[in-house]
Every structure is written in C-alpha cells, then in structure tokens.
Amino acid sequence: MNAEESESLLLYYYNELPEDKMLEINELVSKNEEYSKFINDLKYIEKMYIKTSETLKIPEVKIPSEARITKKVPITNFMWARNVAVAASILFMATLGLNILLDSDQSMSHVDVYNVMAFVDNLDKEISIKQAGENDVTLEEVSQGVIVYQGFEDERDLRDLWVSNF
Amino acid sequence: MSQREKDYSLFKRYCEGDDSALTTLVEENRRPLFAYIYNMCGNYSLAEEVFQETWFKVVKKREYYFNKKGSFKGWVSRIARNTFIDMSRKKKALLILDDDSEDSYVFEPEAHEQMPDEAAISNETIKIVQTALQTLPEKQREVFVMRMEKGLTFKEIADIQETSVNTVLARMNYATNKLKEKLEKENLR
Numbered sequence: 001m002n003a004e005e006s007e008s009l010l011l012y013y014y015n016e017l018p019e020d021k022m023l024e025i026n027e028l029v030s031k032n033e034e035y036s037k038f039i040n041d042l043k044y045i046e047k048m049y050i051k052t053s054e055t056l057k058i059p060e061v062k063i064p065s066e067a068r069i070t071k072k073v074p075i076t077n078f079m080w081a082r083n084v085a086v087a088a089s090i091l092f093m094a095t096l097g098l099n100i101l102l103d104s105d106q107s108m109s110h111v112d113v114y115n116v117m118a119f120v121d122n123l124d125k126e127i128s129i130k131q132a133g134e135n136d137v138t139l140e141e142v143s144q145g146v147i148v149y150q151g152f153e154d155e156r157d158l159r160d161l162w163v164s165n166f
Numbered sequence: 167m168s169q170r171e172k173d174y175s176l177f178k179r180y181c182e183g184d185d186s187a188l189t190t191l192v193e194e195n196r197r198p199l200f201a202y203i204y205n206m207c208g209n210y211s212l213a214e215e216v217f218q219e220t221w222f223k224v225v226k227k228r229e230y231y232f233n234k235k236g237s238f239k240g241w242v243s244r245i246a247r248n249t250f251i252d253m254s255r256k257k258k259a260l261l262i263l264d265d266d267s268e269d270s271y272v273f274e275p276e277a278h279e280q281m282p283d284e285a286a287i288s289n290e291t292i293k294i295v296q297t298a299l300q301t302l303p304e305k306q307r308e309v310f311v312m313r314m315e316k317g318l319t320f321k322e323i324a325d326i327q328e329t330s331v332n333t334v335l336a337r338m339n340y341a342t343n344k345l346k347e348k349l350e351k352e353n354l355r
Contacts, residue, residue, distance in 0.1 A: 007335040016319055045342050048349060049314050051287040052295040053201045059214050061192045061221045 001034055009038050169317075173238035181228050192221065195242065198315045203246050205311040207254070208300050216253055220246040240322045243312060247326060298348040302341050309334050310341040 011017045012025040029035045167175070173194075179187035199220065204213040223245050231241050299307060305327065312318045312326070324334045 003336060003339070006339050007332065010335055010338055011320065014313065014320070016321075041346050042342060045345050045349070046314060048291075048295050049299075049310075049345075052292045053315060055287065055292055056201055056204060058197050058200045059217060061196055062218055063188075063221050063225055 001038065005035075006038065009035060010042075013039055013042055170237045170239075177228070177231060177238055181232075188225070191238070195239065198239075198317070199242060199246060201315045202243065202311050203250060205299060205307060205315075206247075206250055206304070212253065212257065216246060216250045219249050219253070223249065236325065237318075237322060239316055240318055240326060243316060243318065244326050247308075294349070294352045295345075298345050298352075301348070302344060306337045306341040306344075309337040310345075313338060 008017070008021075008025060009029070012022060012029070015022070017025065025035075029039055173191065176187040176191045180191065196217075200213065200217050203216045203220070204210065207213040207216060220242065224242055227245075231238065299310070302310065308327065309323055312323045313320070318326070320331050320334045320338070324331045327334065
C-alpha cells in the first residue's frame, strides 16, 4: 500500500473526508483485504491505547481562586494590537535590514536570526526553515522568508535557543 | 450542537461570569489533556506541573481565545505544548521514559471497573504499550496522542505542529505502524 492510500484510509477512519469520498473508500475497504486489514490494525492500536490511557490517574485541576474569580471579560477583537505589532515588526525588520546592508559582509549572526524568528513567529507568519551548510544567512534569504540555520537537530532546538536568547 | 460549539459556548459563558461553565469544561477536558501532556513528558510529576500551569493559563489568558478561529481543544493543546516546551527547557527534564522510576506511570486501578465487558488490561500490557509509545519520535507520538486522545482533526494537529496535513498523516501512519510492530513483537496480538 502506498503512502497516498494509507493517508486516505486514515482520513476515512477518522471521518475526515467529504461524504462522496467516504462512500467510495467504504466500498473499497469492503472489497480490498489489505485495506480492511489496515483499518482493523488501526482499531486494534486504538483499543490498546485507550485501555492503557484509561488507567492513568488524572490529577484534580487546581486553579487558584484569585485567578478563577470570574469578572466579566469583554470579548473584543484585538486586531488593532496585532496591527501595531505588525507595524513595529516591519520597522524592526527594515532597521535590521539597513544595518546588514551597511555591514561589509552583509550577513546576520545567529542571534539576529533568533530575533527575526521571534518576530516572525509572534506574528504567526509562516516561515520555512531549512538546514544549510552556511553559518550565516543573507538579507536576501531573510527577505524571501527563508531562514537558514545550521547545527540544530530540529526546529524545536532552534526555538529553545532563541527563546533563551531573546 | 457539535463538541466544538459546545466548548465555545461553555467558555464564553465562563468569560461572562458563569463559573460553573468552567467546571464543566475542566471535567470534560482534563482526562484527554492530561493524557496528552503525560505522553509528551513521559514523567508524571512534570506532566502534573504542566497540566496545572496549562489550566492556570487558560483562565489567565481567557480573553485571547476569542481572537483565534480554532477549537477550544486546539487552543488548550497549543498552550499545553508551549508550557511543556518552556518547563522542560527550564528544568532540563529527562524526557524519555525512565523504566526504573516510580514516577513514570501512576495507575488508577478503579478505572478497570468502568469496563466490565472488557478483559482488564494487565499492568504488564500497560507498561508495554506505554514503553512502545515513548519510543516513538516526539512529533509522531504527539500526532498519535492528539488524534487518539483529544480527537483533534488532522488539520487542527497540522496547525498546532505548524506543518502540512500530509506531514501529519505521514507521522500518524509511521506511528501506528511502529506501534503495531512493537505490540506484535511482544505477542500482544
């Protein structure tokens, strides 16, 4: 079974497909032994997990009463605050970019990258991260939304580092 | 009313001053949330700390929920995930299951009584399943637990992990295959 088939079966099992597709796969599952085995295996794994999970002792939730006291919170839209943050970050990026342009080697240190990432991350912007063989990142790469880093296992290591550096 | 709408309505009622709505939300969500956190931590004490801090943040940051489009479960999972990352970094916690630690799993034997029609699962089986889970790579384990325990959709999980739905599906597929292999190896099937 290829990846596409197993992914479709996962979506089918969890009822996350459109109705017509659900019916189509339902028919396939009833006819195809491999598909029905996949579904049965999934059911088995789920059953074992749920049984195990049910034995876990769940602690009581202790929310401090002073935090819990309910006073009516105005449910407002904070888009204005977000807009201010966006404007501030654009200003920051422009300043940073200017500094890099004026710099002779036109590159950023890792700390700069963390700062950029922190801003980008805070704004929920999608960034792509790729591993590269170079130590530094160029302004061009930053402007293209490509943050390059080296020497970290994965994105979380980098996140941990910038959290501690920012 | 869908679960998502129900959660939204309860949380809105709480924010408007109805404390009982929070109690209901906590009761409905505490088991899947704690199981998710525990499976990420692999350590009961740390999981409990992350769990309490998560609920504290839910209450403290309640107004921010209404700026997001996602489900309550997804929002709480994101808070739990970030809290876990922060706490484990601060504490430099050991994130793998320590077989010798008494702290590694805390059972609640009375839970068996809730399944009279099913054969009670033995402590040995529980340990095998838990160990198999803990050997999964973190992101695969996270997808598996979020889907199984919290009932988040693959799209919601993709948003939390900041990746594509296809990646999440691939992680789920790897996770279930590896678990199946491990359980078969232990003659649990």
